[in-house]
Amino acid sequence: MDRVLSGMRPTGRLHLGHYHGVLRNWVKLQETHDCFFFVADWHALTTVYEEREIISRNVWDMVVDWLACGVNPNLSTLFIQSRVMEHAELHLLLSMITPLGWLERVPTYKDQIQQLRERDLATYGFLGYPVLQSADILVYGASGVPVGEDQVSHVELTRELARRFNYLFGREPDFEARAETAIDKMGKKAARLYRELRRRYQEAGDLEALAEGQALIEDQHNLTMADAERLQGYLEGGGRTVLTEPEALLTPAARMPGLDGRKMSKSYGNAISLRESDEAIEQKIRTMPTDPARVRRSDPGEPEKCPVFDLHRVYSSEDTQDWVQQGCRSAGIGCIDCKRPLIEAVQAEVAPIRERAEALEADPEQVRQIISSGCEHAQEVARSTMQEVRSAIGLSYR
Structure with a gap:
């Protein structure tokens, strides 16, 4: 793994x-x-x-x-x-x-x-x-x-x-001697196959032989990690891999949008914490800014200019988003109506996290x-x- x-x-x-x-x-x-x-x-x-x-x-x-x-x-x-x-x-x-x-x-x-x-x-x-x-x-x-x-x-x-x-x-002073010792630990049949695959790769550039050799090394469960790394390096013509790339x-x-449309961040003061109470979540979302052109309930709005719709993209189904877009642009729904399914979705996500956190804090x-x-x-x-x-x-x- x-x-x-x-x-x-x-x-x-x-x-x-x-x-x-x-x-x-x-x-x-x-x-x-x-x-x-x-x-x-x-x-x-x-x-x-x-x-x-x-x-x-x-x-x-x-x-x-x-x-x-x-x-x-x-x-x-x-x-x-x-x-x-x-x-x-x-x-x-x-x-x-x-x-x-x-x-x-x-x-x-x-x-x-x-x-x-x-x-x-x-x-x-x-x-x-x-x-x-x-x-x-x-x-x-x-x-x-x-x-x-x-x-x-x-x-x-x-x-x-x-x-x-x-x-x-990675190149130890006695690298080749240690690699040859490691080959002997593989057993006669596996050692013979390893040497043949190494020869094919280093003399003819046979990439299939390289892949077979790497798989052969991985199958040798009696090798230490250091010996396996030496054999990988010896196979490829280099040294031992000490640190893995x-x-x-x-x-x-x-990008989680915050309450003001910017990226959510504590430093911006636009975040909802994972332990926020239901009351605080409702208050924060109800007071979110909306499309500034929609001054009155009867004014049509533009969801693409509204931070609330950014959160709908995260939490709401396509049907709900369609309802928001049509209702906002036609003034068929008010901003509080638009925010209600969002409040419920965030509360539902946070509630079990908050409860588990409270139990952990108690212990x-x-x-x-x-x-x-x-x-x-x-x-x-x-x-x-x-x-x-x-x-x-x-x-x-x-």
């Missing part, structure tokens, strides 16, 4: 934008992938390092919302970044080989400098956070990272760093135990990777 890794900065209680943009995808992915989901508390420090007391509170609020939305600790590994120190170690080692130019050309670097001008971001942590992000991914050998289009450049940087690391450190898993562009020890178990499992995986990394670099002293 392919491994997927994703994280979120602890911004506190989440809203419908997080649910539709990220969490529903997580819930779907955990059914088909080996998922690692983490609280990116170190990443939060890159921009709000002076708000330490807020970060601590936000961590638990966010985890409660994850669980309430259906992220299942029996199907996924949930953990806190700063509790797995291997993230920091790999970040340090990767920083030794990362050219400054690679970081300065990351598109989001200059964008965030402009957007967060009121903060002091002239720090190494802010410049180097893509390296930390790369370490987060590479330390678990994740093959996929679910991201939006604006984050694809970060996954590409991760791929470049993995490639650079493997080029510099991940792929960007583009998530559907789920904080359960939430902490889930995270504690997840941290232990994450650390086991990360520790195994770092043993290989240290050995490849030459830091495994005996």
Whole structure:
């Protein structure tokens, strides 16, 4: 099963934008992938390092919302970044080989400098956070990272760093001898076939032989992961793959509209939280701005100019949307009439999430135990990777 890794900065209680943009995808992915989901508390420090007391509170609020939305600790590994120190170690080692130019050309670097001008971001942590992000991914050998289009450049940087690391450190001094030893472990028949497939690929460029050789290695359950990686590299004519290059898993562009038509965001004050009461939901939607040209009930309106219709696109059936368009343009329905099915739909979506969150808040020890178990499992995986990394670099002293 392919491994997927994703994280979120602890911004506190989440809203419908997080649910539709990220969490529903997580819930779907955990059914088909080996998922690692983490609280990116170190990443939060890159921009709000002076708000330490807020970060601590936000961590638990966010985890409660994850669980309430259906992220299942029996199907996924949930953990806190700063509790797995291997993230920091790999970040340090990767920083030794990362050219400054690679970081300065990351598109989001200059964008965030402009957007967060009121903060002091002239720090190494802010410049180097893509390296930390790369370490987060590479330390678990994740093959996929679910991201939006604006984050694809970060996954590409991760791929470049993995490639650079493997080029510099993947070729062990005794690589060929270790690879030949690994071949002998396959058994006579499989070893003979492997050597033949390797010869066909390297001498004649036979891609079918390469694919057969890769499948043969995957079928050898008696090999260690390190030996399997050596044989992959030996087959291809390179070195051992120490760090896995991940792929960007583009998530559907789920732009959740806020109450004012802009993207939903707490900073805009236009969000509906996942724990909003029915009364608050009704009040927020009833007071949403509508088509400014529709001053009186008898005035016709234009749904395409109305923020309320943006939400109907998310929550309403085609029949309801047709009813809204016809009724609005003919003044057959008023704005409150238009908002009523939307209020009911949002209340129906939020109610079970809110109830599960309340139950989890009443049992904080359960939430902490889930995270504690997840941290232990994450650390086991990360520790195994770092043993290989240290050995490849030459830091495994005996």
